[in-house]
Amino acid sequence: MSKGTRRVDYWQDPQAPKPTSRKTSASAFVLDDQGRLLLLKRVDNDLWTIPTGGVKKGETVGQAGVRECREETGLEVEVTGLVGVFSTPDHVIVYLHGDEVDEVRQPINICLRARLVGGQITPQPSEASEVRWVDPADLDDYSIHPALxxxxxxxxxxxGPYIT
Structure with a gap:
């Protein structure tokens, strides 16, 4: 998304706008050696999430998950498995530029298990305002959308892998 774009996520909301597109994204579920989860705070909606982004033409889902993690956090990961495929129509995302709706998306997300192989935390300012390792016991202290x-x-x- 371009600079100045805002994102509004809806969850199980009958008042949510009707989707105009379906796009596939890949996310990276990364735990460190202490069992902490890699989270980042999105700049377009101020919610915490795992590294996630669209699958581009010419790349695999695995390549997209690795790329998104590197772009958003500065960390290098390798894919080790599948958390699941999340495609429920309960989740609708509206992308706005100013007051104009750019897109209303019903996402298809393939969430990949990954392990850290290198890099250092360096948030990409256009993507993440913060990146940190979070103990799963502390997740309730973070504003995380229900779909995430x-x-x-x-x-x-x-x-095993989840499929909806």
């Missing part, structure tokens, strides 16, 4: 919290909760569980 569902991905996180499933990633923290020992259950």
């Amino acid at each position: 919290r569902a991905r996180i909760n499933h990633g923290l569980s020992s259950a």
Whole structure:
């Protein structure tokens, strides 16, 4: 998204605008050696999330997850597995530029398990205002959208891949 774009997420809201697009994104669920989760604070809605972004033409979902993590956090990861595929119509995202609606999206997210292999935390100012490792016991202290919290909760569980 371009600078100045705002994002509004809706969850199970009958008043949410009707989607005009469906796009695939990849997210990286990364735990460090102490079991802390990598989170970043988005600049377009001030909510905490795991590294996430659109899959570009010419790349795989795995490549997109690795790229997004590097771009948003400065950290290098490698994909180790699948948390799940999250495509519920309960989640609608509106992208605004000023007061104009650019897009109303129903996302399809493929959430990947990944492990840290290098880099250092350096938030990309256009993407993240903060990046940090968070103890899962402290997640309730962070403002996380319910759709993202569902991905996180499933990633923290020992259950196999989730598909909706």
